[in-house]
Amino acid sequence: MTDDQETPEAEGATASGRATLPLRPPCERLSCHKSSVCSRSYFVVVMVFFHVYIINVIALLFYVHYSSGQEDASRSRDAPGGGGGGHQRPETRRAPPKPEFLRDASLTRIEGIRVGHVQKVSLVPGKVHEMRTLSLKPLLFEIPGFLSEDECRVVMQLAQLKGLMESQLMVQEGQEELAKELNLSPEEIFNLLDINQDGQLQLHEILTHSRVRDGIWLTPENLKEIYAGLKADKDNNGKANSSTKKHVSLFLSPGSHDRVTRLTRLPPTLVDLSEPLQVVRYEEGGHYHAHHDSGPVYPETACTHTRLAANTSTPFETSYITVLFYLNSVDGGGETAFPVADNRTYDENEVDLLDTRRNCDKSNLRVKPTKGTAVFWYNYLSDGRGWVGEQDEYALHGGCVVTRGTKWVANKWINIDPDYQRQARYQQLVSQQERGHSGFMQQERDDFVE
Numbered sequence: 001m002t003d004d005q006e007t008p009e010a011e012g013a014t015a016s017g018r019a020t021l022p023l024r025p026p027c028e029r030l031s032c033h034k035s036s037v038c039s040r041s042y043f044v045v046v047m048v049f050f051h052v053y054i055i056n057v058i059a060l061l062f063y064v065h066y067s068s069g070q071e072d073a074s075r076s077r078d079a080p081g082g083g084g085g086g087h088q089r090p091e092t093r094r095a096p097p098k099p100e101f102l103r104d105a106s107l108t109r110i111e112g113i114r115v116g117h118v119q120k121v122s123l124v125p126g127k128v129h130e131m132r133t134l135s136l137k138p139l140l141f142e143i144p145g146f147l148s149e150d151e152c153r154v155v156m157q158l159a160q161l162k163g164l165m166e167s168q169l170m171v172q173e174g175q176e177e178l179a180k181e182l183n184l185s186p187e188e189i190f191n192l193l194d195i196n197q198d199g200q201l202q203l204h205e206i207l208t209h210s211r212v213r214d215g216i217w218l219t220p221e222n223l224k225e226i227y228a229g230l231k232a233d234k235d236n237n238g239k240a241n242s243s244t245k246k247h248v249s250l251f252l253s254p255g256s257h258d259r260v261t262r263l264t265r266l267p268p269t270l271v272d273l274s275e276p277l278q279v280v281r282y283e284e285g286g287h288y289h290a291h292h293d294s295g296p297v298y299p300e301t302a303c304t305h306t307r308l309a310a311n312t313s314t315p316f317e318t319s320y321i322t323v324l325f326y327l328n329s330v331d332g333g334g335e336t337a338f339p340v341a342d343n344r345t346y347d348e349n350e351v352d353l354l355d356t357r358r359n360c361d362k363s364n365l366r367v368k369p370t371k372g373t374a375v376f377w378y379n380y381l382s383d384g385r386g387w388v389g390e391q392d393e394y395a396l397h398g399g400c401v402v403t404r405g406t407k408w409v410a411n412k413w414i415n416i417d418p419d420y421q422r423q424a425r426y427q428q429l430v431s432q433q434e435r436g437h438s439g440f441m442q443q444e445r446d447d448f449v450e
């Protein structure tokens with residue numbers, strides 16, 4: 001290319017005679033053009049991004065607001081008297097709300113970890129107990145020193161006292177023998193019964209221990225007779241009194257279920273509504289063939305403790321957890337046997353594992369009765385959702401023959417209906433009954449005291 005071969009702009013500029021402007025290279029022009037186009041598109045792109053960003057932020061805010069609104073709605077639906085207003089998820093996505101009295105009723109299951117594992121548990125202030133895993137199938141634990149010596153004695157004496165009361169009411173002729181066996185002074189009896197230790201025996205304190213048989217309770221007249229028999233009613237005014245006031249901690253007093261509640265980590269209501277402690281005494285030669293503490297639940301015989309609510313009480317049959325207390329150390333035999341614990345290998349056609357008289361020695365696990373020790377086990381598996389599942393066939397157990405001395409045990413069966421809704425209805429009925437009953441008790445007390 002020569003010097004004459006100018007660019008068209010250069011030529012034009014020369015021809016027009018206009019002042020020659022410094023020529024900008026084409027690329028610069030182009031760049032200028034490009035820059036203006038670019039800035040517009042750049043602006044558009046930026047604006048688009050900006051809008052998308054704003055829309056995203058708004059959508060996010062809506063989402064946060066919407067989901068917290070849903071939580072509030074479900075919370076208010078669960079709350080007592082919650083109207084369930086506001087946004088609600090479709091019912092299919094949520095289990096039906098629990099009734100108020102079972103809101104906290106998810107059944108905690110204690111982990112066994114492995115056989116021999118020891119975990120520390122805090123059951124009473126200032127004391128730590130050790131809980132040892134004895135088997136995983138059934139989930140079975142042993143807690144030495146759960147009851148003090150005094151508590152063991154009190155439970156045994158109270159059981160004897162109740163035997164005496166029953167004999168006074170039912171079998172007059174057995175009375176003297178039992179009274180001798182009881183070997184308690186009227187004052188000691190008084191102290192055992194005087195739950196609040198106020199030096200007076202209120203009717204409800206007697207009634208706490210006066211369920212004679214299923215559905216049969218002592219009447220005020222019976223109690224007057226018993227008072228007279230025990231010479232506790234010194235003024236003969238139907239109101240018992242005590243001259244000495246000795247403090248006896250009553251394990252069976254209302255609220256004494258605390259320790260069991262702490263041990264099992266179950267909702268307190270479930271423990272409180274379970275049947276009362278059952279004390280059993282075995283003489284030499286006594287035994288108890290292997291059995292389950294709970295039977296299958298059929299709709300028509302459904303959970304007998306549900307029937308209690310309909311005024312036909314006990315026997316209870318659905319023990320979710322059994323807590324067994326050894327009230328004395330047995331001189332010979334009397335172990336609690338778990339024939340198939342952790343291992344179901346026996347040919348059960350050859351060995352009758354239910355027969356504790358013959359086959360206790362073949363049991364996979366035997367617990368030696370030691371005064372104050374408690375063992376507890378789950379008779380049911382979990383349903384995986386915090387409620388009672390299938391019955392645990394490994395929970396089979398029995399009492400081996402007492403070869404020397406006597407054996408005293410107390411059972412605390414924690415009754416929970418495997419049918420969650422039925423348990424809920426039962427608890428509702430009981431709380432209604434209790435509200436009505438407290439009025440009745442007050443009336444009875446007034447009548448009795450004067």
Ligand SMILES: O=C(O)CCC(=O)C(=O)O
Nearest residue numbers: 288335336398399409411
């Ligand atoms: O006596 C024992 O060791 C077991 C008692 C028992 O299983 C029961 O009373 O249900």
Ligand SMILES: [Fe+2]
Nearest residue numbers: 291292293397
């Ligand atoms: Fe049992």
